[in-house]
Amino acid sequence: MMALFVTTVGSKLYGTNTESSDIDLKGFAFDDVDQLIGLKNFEQQTYNNGVADGPSKIEGSVYSLKKYIKMCMTGNPTVIEIAFADKQFWTYTTPIGEEVCKYVRDNFLTKALFKPYSDYHRDQVRKLQSMNRTGKRAEIVEKYGFDTKFAGHSYRLARQCSIVMSEGTLRPTLDPADKQMCLDIRNGKYNKEEALKILEDVDKQMYDAYKISTLKNEPDFNDANDFTVNLYKRYINGEFDVYNQTPFKPF
Numbered sequence: 354m355m356a357l358f359v360t361t362v363g364s365k366l367y368g369t370n371t372e373s374s375d376i377d378l379k380g381f382a383f384d385d386v387d388q389l390i391g392l393k394n395f396e397q398q399t400y401n402n403g404v405a406d407g408p409s410k411i412e413g414s415v416y417s418l419k420k421y422i423k424m425c426m427t428g429n430p431t432v433i434e435i436a437f438a439d440k441q442f443w444t445y446t447t448p449i450g451e452e453v454c455k456y457v458r459d460n461f462l463t464k465a466l467f468k469p470y471s472d473y474h475r476d477q478v479r480k481l482q483s484m485n486r487t488g489k490r491a492e493i494v495e496k497y498g499f500d501t502k503f504a505g506h507s508y509r510l511a512r513q514c515s516i517v518m519s520e521g522t523l524r525p526t527l528d529p530a531d532k533q534m535c536l537d538i539r540n541g542k543y544n545k546e547e548a549l550k551i552l553e554d555v556d557k558q559m560y561d562a563y564k565i566s567t568l569k570n571e572p573d574f575n576d577a578n579d580f581t582v583n584l585y586k587r588y589i590n591g592e593f594d595v596y597n598q599t600p601f602k603p604f
Contacts, residue, residue, distance in 0.1 A: 354395055356382040356415055356601035358450025360438040362431070366525050367509060368532045369539070375406065378413030378444055379435050380601075381421035381453065383588055388417075396420045415601070418453065422581050425457055426572055428465045430473065430513070433457060434525040442526075445601045449584065449593055456580055462517055465571040467563045470514035474559070477507035478552055482545075497541040504548045505539035511555040518562035 359380030364370035366377075378400065388395040397416050404410040416424065416432070424432040436457035481503035484494055494500055512531045517523050527535060538548055587593060 354382045356445055357447050359445040361442040366442050368527050369535045373407050375410035380415045381418050382415050384417050425461045428469045430470055433461050437523045437525050461572050463571050464568050474507050474510040477503045499545040501539045501541055505535045507552050509535050511559045515559045515562040518566040
């Protein structure tokens with residue numbers, strides 16, 4: 354496996370991190386040749402530096418390029434946003450990695466993203482109302498009467514979806530007002546009833562944005578397939594000097 358692109362994701366990318374937030378990484382890579390045409394297989398490699406929790410904890414995933422494109426095709430917001438991360442968050446990059454990111458930015462923002470975003474948003478709303486928590490999440494529920502962390506996630510997802518649908522772009526790093534709202538929700542500025550009303554309002558905004566969206570309905574599978582095939586052909590034919598790259602070291 355030779356990494357092509359890796360970026361910081363999660364709360365540090367969104368701008369909602371705290372002093373205790375850990376470091377999350379995601380990216381994609383070319384399969385080694387024996388993994389590509391032999392009996393070995395590579396879809397995803399995970400990293401964890403073994404730290405239990407806190408700012409010294411580092412964990413992440415690197416997907417095979419083919420799996421990454423497939424996940425983008427299904428409208429997975431957490432993998433598509435990798436390609437939209439600002440350069441300040443990049444951990445490792447290559448020219449081919451940036452070529453892939455550009456393709457994703459140009460081709461995978463469609464109305465098909467609405468369902469994954471809205472499903473994830475509503476799932477967070479359901480979870481925030483559950484009192485069945487352990488560890489630090491139980492402490493959050495005991496302190497505020499509901500899981501404010503899930504509430505903050507729900508707000509972020511709905512706002513990001515609204516921006517995608519209405520503006521045709523994805524901004525993983527939240528705008529200042531949205532960032533402040535997420536932090537206020539997470540820090541318990543609003544009680545449960547107030548937070549649910551905020552989430553109800555942003556849910557409506559998300560649906561309204563979808564109704565007027567001018568994005569195309571879905572990605573072009575054949576075009577994405579041709580793009581992926583072309584990259585792998587160039588790789589196999591030795592057009593990418595990947596073996597002389599500096600290996601990606603997450604820790």
